[in-house]
Amino acid sequence: MGTFRGVLEVNNVWVRYSGSGKPAIRGVTFAVKTHGLVLITGPNGAGKTTLLETCLGLLKPFKGYVRLLGVDTRSWTFTRIRRLCSYVPQDFMKPPHESFTVRQVIAMGLAPSKYPFEPISSNELWMVEEASKLLGIEDLLDKPIGKLSGGQQQRVFIARALVRRPKFLFLDEPFSSIDRESRGWLAKLLRWYVDSAKALALVVSHDVSPLNGLADAIIELRDGVLSRVRCFRECLSSPT
Missing domain, CATH: 3.40.50.300 (P-loop containing nucleotide triphosphate hydrolases)
Known part of the structure; x- marks a missing residue:
């Protein structure tokens, strides 16, 4: 090596x-x-x-x-x-019809540390909320990602990148x-x-x-x- x-x-x-x-x-x-x-x-x-x-x-x-x-x-x-590793690409924008909520998108950042179809635990839900607070988007957690502005979406994807530290x-x-x-x-x-x-x-x-x-x-x-x-x-x- x-x-x-x-x-x-x-x-x-x-x-x-x-x-x-x-x-x-x-x-x-x-x-x-x-x-x-x-x-x-x-x-x-x-x-x-x-x-x-x-x-x-x-x-x-x-x-x-x-x-x-x-x-x-x-x-x-x-x-x-x-x-x-976590990665936020340059072409992060989601179209207006994208229905995943901000909460769901941030939770996707936990996927590499989970088994397929494994449910999200209460501790992981807390991690999602903490990541949203870190980026100042806690009030957007239940909104569809496609309805957000470009700047808001960028914050969401940075939160998704940081959620599992x-x-x-x-x-x-x-x-x-x-x-x-x-x-x-x-x-x-x-x-x-x-x-x-x-x-x-x-x-x-x-x-x-x-x-x-x-x-x-x-x-x-x-x-x-x-x-x-x-x-x-x-x-x-x-x-x-």
Whole structure:
């Protein structure tokens, strides 16, 4: 398995989408040694979402490797590691006819830790309510998700990601539909969560301002390559 260098290792990673000649990311290398809040930024088309989904194991590199807790994301054993992860994609919006309630959507975040068709316990219902309070949406619990605004839906899916207190949090543009006044509040919430749960959060955002002074490291991509890395705390390095 090689030398373990941290909770997340990205080593000379190249990823190409099917049918595309040019790799979406090329030669990306870094390692996160401990829990923290890491921002991935860059212009449109830089490869931010590709890198995030590769770190989560949704995309497989054709060259190099990604390891989470020392386990290669291409390994069948990685399914056990993924249970420690929560992901909020960029395309989270549900159509107006979607009838699941906010309570039901947040409860879906508990699924990786449950058996199929296992009923939700009273303690898990409490966890759902606590997650809703954390995001300020407790008054929306019985409303259909499709009837909510974009910003409200985004809060719901972040609550779903946090409900089981994951050790790894992957967020793709979590500020995109949140009003400007609330972005700083959400960034501080993510900082609090990372510290209290000793978790690692990888956050993709083209807007760095909400996380200014809160991120432990900023990874900048440009045209699929790592263009700049800024570390503000001893949490990130490049493996040798």
